[in-house]
Amino acid sequence: MARPLLEVQELKKTFPARGGRQLRAVDGVSFTIERGETLGLVGESGCGKSTTGRTIVRLYQPSAGRVLFDGEEVHSLHGSALRRFRRRVQMIFQDPLASLDPRMTVGDTIAEGMQIHHMGTPKERQERVQALLRAVGLNPEHASRFPHEFSGGQRQRIGIARALAVQPELIVADEPISALDVSIQAQIVNLLERLQQEMGLTYLFIAHDLSMVKHISTHVGVMYLGALVEIAPTDQLYSEPLHPYTQALLSAAPLPDPKVTRTRPRVVVQGEVPSPIDLPSGCRFRTRCPFAMDICSQVDPPLIEVAPQRQVACHLHAARSTAA
Amino acid sequence: MILRHDLPPEAFEWVGPDVAAREAIATPPLSYWADAWRRFRRNRVALGALVILALMVLGVLFAPYLRPFTFDHIDLSAHNQPPSAQHWFGTDRLGRDLFVRVWVGGRISLEIGLIAAVLSLAIGVIYGGIAAFFGGMVDNIMMRIVEILYGIPFMIVVILLMLVLGSGVMPIVVAFALTGWMGMARVVRGQILQLRNQEFVLAAETLGASPAALIFRHLIPNTMSQIIINLTLLIPDAIFTEAFLSFVGLGVQPPVASWGSLVSEGRLQLMQYPWQLLFPAILISITILAFNLLGDGLRDALDPRLRQ
Ligand SMILES: Nc1ncnc2c1ncn2[C@@H]1O[C@H](COP(=O)(O)OP(=O)(O)OP(=O)(O)O)[C@@H](O)[C@H]1O
Ligand SMILES: [Mg+2]
Numbered sequence: 001m002a003r004p005l006l007e008v009q010e011l012k013k014t015f016p017a018r019g020g021r022q023l024r025a026v027d028g029v030s031f032t033i034e035r036g037e038t039l040g041l042v043g044e045s046g047c048g049k050s051t052t053g054r055t056i057v058r059l060y061q062p063s064a065g066r067v068l069f070d071g072e073e074v075h076s077l078h079g080s081a082l083r084r085f086r087r088r089v090q091m092i093f094q095d096p097l098a099s100l101d102p103r104m105t106v107g108d109t110i111a112e113g114m115q116i117h118h119m120g121t122p123k124e125r126q127e128r129v130q131a132l133l134r135a136v137g138l139n140p141e142h143a144s145r146f147p148h149e150f151s152g153g154q155r156q157r158i159g160i161a162r163a164l165a166v167q168p169e170l171i172v173a174d175e176p177i178s179a180l181d182v183s184i185q186a187q188i189v190n191l192l193e194r195l196q197q198e199m200g201l202t203y204l205f206i207a208h209d210l211s212m213v214k215h216i217s218t219h220v221g222v223m224y225l226g227a228l229v230e231i232a233p234t235d236q237l238y239s240e241p242l243h244p245y246t247q248a249l250l251s252a253a254p255l256p257d258p259k260v261t262r263t264r265p266r267v268v269v270q271g272e273v274p275s276p277i278d279l280p281s282g283c284r285f286r287t288r289c290p291f292a293m294d295i296c297s298q299v300d301p302p303l304i305e306v307a308p309q310r311q312v313a314c315h316l317h318a319a320r321s322t323a324a
Numbered sequence: 325m326i327l328r329h330d331l332p333p334e335a336f337e338w339v340g341p342d343v344a345a346r347e348a349i350a351t352p353p354l355s356y357w358a359d360a361w362r363r364f365r366r367n368r369v370a371l372g373a374l375v376i377l378a379l380m381v382l383g384v385l386f387a388p389y390l391r392p393f394t395f396d397h398i399d400l401s402a403h404n405q406p407p408s409a410q411h412w413f414g415t416d417r418l419g420r421d422l423f424v425r426v427w428v429g430g431r432i433s434l435e436i437g438l439i440a441a442v443l444s445l446a447i448g449v450i451y452g453g454i455a456a457f458f459g460g461m462v463d464n465i466m467m468r469i470v471e472i473l474y475g476i477p478f479m480i481v482v483i484l485l486m487l488v489l490g491s492g493v494m495p496i497v498v499a500f501a502l503t504g505w506m507g508m509a510r511v512v513r514g515q516i517l518q519l520r521n522q523e524f525v526l527a528a529e530t531l532g533a534s535p536a537a538l539i540f541r542h543l544i545p546n547t548m549s550q551i552i553i554n555l556t557l558l559i560p561d562a563i564f565t566e567a568f569l570s571f572v573g574l575g576v577q578p579p580v581a582s583w584g585s586l587v588s589e590g591r592l593q594l595m596q597y598p599w600q601l602l603f604p605a606i607l608i609s610i611t612i613l614a615f616n617l618l619g620d621g622l623r624d625a626l627d628p629r630l631r632q
Contacts, residue, residue: 057530086532099523103356103545112541113531146355159527166531 003071004032005202006056006170010065013051023277025051027226027284028065030303033170033219038196038203040213040234042249043223044273049206050094052223053172056204057091069170087117090163094175096155100147106133106158107143113166132161136191153184157191164195172204177212189216210249214238219309222246225284226276228303230312242312244289245269283315291316360549363625370621373614380611384431393421395428396579404597413603416589420579426603429581433608436497436582437563443501444562445555448508449544455509456516457539467513470506478503478565482574491577496569500562511554515547549626556619560612567608583608 013026026048033039041049054060056067058074067074069089077085090113093099100109107129114125130140136157147155156176163171173192177185193216195201207213213220214234221231222245230243241247247267269288274280280287286296295315303313364370388395391412399419407414413422455466481503485495519525525542533541544551563583569575570584571591578585583604590601 054526059526059529083532086530089530091527091530093523093527095523099527101524101528101542101546103548105355112528112533116532116537162527162531 002035005035005070006033006204007068008032008052008056008065009068011052011055011062011067012064013048013055013060014063017277021277024226024279025276026055026062027276027279029223029226029228030065031221031228031231033202033204035169035202036196036200037218038205038216039231040217040220041204041206041223042210042213042220043208045208046273046276047223048226048276049208049223050174053091053174053204053206057089057172058085059091083117087113087166088168089170089172090166090168092156092159092163092171092173092176095179096152096159097147099159100155102147104146105143106145106147106150109147109158110143110162110165113162117166119166128165129161132165135164135195136161137187152180153187156180156184156188160188160191160195164199167199168201170202170204172206174206175208176205178208185212192216210238210246222249225273225279227284227313228311229285229314231303232310232312236310242306242310242317243285243314244291244316245285283313285314360625364621367621367624369617370625373617373621376610376614377618380430380607380614381434384427384434387427388424391421391424393424395425395581396420404593404600406597407599414597414599416600417593422586422600422603425581425586426583426607429583429586429604430607430611432493432576432580432582433563433566433584434611436493436500436566437559440497440500440504440562440565441555441558443497444504444558445508445551446505447501448505448554449512449547449551451505452509452512452514453516453539453544456513456520457535457543459517459520463513463517470509473503474506476503482569486574491574492580493576496566496575500565504558504562508551508554508558511550512547515550516543519543519546549622553619553623553626556615556622560615563608563615564612 008029008031011026011029012024014022014024017023029048029052031039041052043049051060055062056074058067058077061075069085072081072085074085100106104112107126110129110132111125114120114128119125120128126143129143133140133143138154138157138161142150147158150158156179159176176192177188180188189212192203192205196203203216205213205216210220210222217234219231220234220237221228222237222243223229224245230237230241230246232242237246238250241250244267248269251266251268267290269290271288274284274287280297282295282297282299283289283292283301286292289296293315299315301313301315301318303311304318305311306317397420399415401419402411402415403417403419405411405415405419411421411423413426415421416425451466451470455463478499482495482499485499485502489495489498520543525538528538528542566575566582567584567587570582571588573588576582576585586604587601587608590597590604594601
């Protein structure tokens with residue numbers, strides 16, 4: 001089997017917090033993404049999704065663990081290898097307005113990456129900007145406009161065009177649709193899906209809600225307080241969620257089919273998310289888990305494979321481990 | 325409204341949604357600066373201040389040549405004259421033409437104000453930019469240094485510099501630049517710290533932009549409005565500082581004149597010949613007022629969020 005495009009191994013990222021303490025934003029996350037696939041990464045606000053994404057694209061240095069892109073360790077790249085990485089991996093951001101420089105025209109914004117990587121002559125770059133604007137469904141004449149003149153959905157299309165301009169292979173999309181109207185969300189997801197097929201892109205698609213990633217993802221990972229608690233192929237995760245937290249997230253999400261809604265397990269979590277500075281002992285979800293047992297406060301359950309392609313970090317499923 | 329029921333279905337034609345029209349933007353493209361200029365132009369007071377300052381610059385450049393005197397031409401037979409057709413602003417106690425002296429003095433005052441402010445700006449932008457961009461320990465140490473320097477009284481800096489550089493224009497400019505940059509550094513640092521983690525800067529970093537490209541293409545242009553506003557407040561501050569130093573005798577030395585030294589000389593004969601103090605005092609007040617009004621106008625135009 002060919003090596004995966006992206007491999008994240010035991011990634012940790014801590015931020016210094018008040019009083020010399022550590023905020024564990026990402027606490028030992030591992031996953032792989034195969035070329036052409038989409039991993040949907042889901043979790044509540046503050047669980048470390050953005051930090052994971054930003055560490056992968058090397059906006060942050062990891063505190064521990066490694067990220068391999070196409071077999072190369074991302075955080076030890078330098079020189080021309082780093083430049084190549086900067087071209088091959090791009091990011092789309094959550095806030096469509098904040099992600100565009102207010103002082104630059106849309107055309108200059110989209111052309112910036114091509115300029116940095118010396119792609120084409122100025123004339124060719126200009127033509128490519130027009131083509132990209134067309135590809136994301138915008139009027140090519142808008143290249144001379146400024147970001148504040150566009151709607152939220154249009155701005156996100158500009159951000160997508162900027163990322164595409166350097167012909168990347170992996171795109172980390174950090175909640176690209178969360179700030180948009182529901183009616184616009186589907187348009188952007190469809191656009192990303194179409195572009196993926198046309199250009200053979202690989203996505204890490206971050207969202208805070210399971211319903212947003214169902215359509216586009218081949219696999220879905222669920223994060224809770226800096227850790228992956230479950231990762232599975234999309235249809236299996238939705239039809240048979242294993243981790244109580246995944247079950248809770250699904251219980252909260254409306255489904256189009258009321259029969260399924262009625263028959264699926266109802267899991268309701270109580271209480272607040274603990275602070276990432278003060279993680280609970282043992283399993284990080286136990287304080288809110290309706291099925292918590294004695295062992296949960298003593299041993300942090302590792303993410304283990306319980307069935308082919310299905311990994312979950314929960315003592316309830318430890319017995320099913322294929323490794324055991 | 326009249327409802328027509330007699331139209332046959334064939335009379336209607338399905339035109340479909342016009343996607344192009346929906347996406348079209350009606351207004352012409354407007355850059356940030358064009359938009360700011362549009363807002364600025366509507367502000368009569370600020371526009372007036374700008375015109376006055378432009379006239380003031382033209383005045384110090386050309387007005388002295390309207391009269392057949394030089395600023396240091398002494399004519400003791402015509403001393404302490406009131407304003408007349410010959411001497412428009414009168415003469416001083418050595419018979420020097422005050423109209424010429426006021427405008428030549430303004431040249432020095434504006435020059436000092438401009439050079440001192442631009443020097444402070446350069447130091448402040450570079451210092452604040454470096455502190456904010458590299459952050460962490462670098463930022464911590466650099467800002468501690470600023471806090472310590474803030475504590476040194478301005479007059480001590482001036483007097484020490486005069487010991488080294490002698491009196492005159494140079495020590496004033498240097499003293500002001502050495503003290504005036506700190507406010508600018510704080511403004512620039514605050515703004516860049518805020519911008520540093522904005523998504524558009526992260527996006528440029530993800531595209532592979534170098535630190536220099538990030539600073540000069542994204543961070544500084546987005547700090548420009550604050551820099552300009554701060555500059556329009558630094559200039560009158562420097563002009564006023566020069567006037568004050570010249571007034572207390574630490575500034576420019578005769579026969580060279582500045583607004584400050586002219587006021588200082590006029591003060592000696594205020595009771596007998598009040599115009600000797602009046603004309604330079606009026607020009608200095610108008611200039612400082614105009615700069616402050618211009619600064620307010622620019623703030624409103626460049627940073628609409630700040631307007632209450
Ligand atoms: N630069 C930083 N410095 C300090 N703490 C940070 C920093 N960035 C993130 N954090 C903290 O790390 C934790 C994870 O943040 P992160 O932004 O990754 O969450 P998220 O899952 O993306 O949430 P959201 O859905 O709100 O975007 C949060 O507790 C946050 O406060
Ligand atoms: Mg986030």
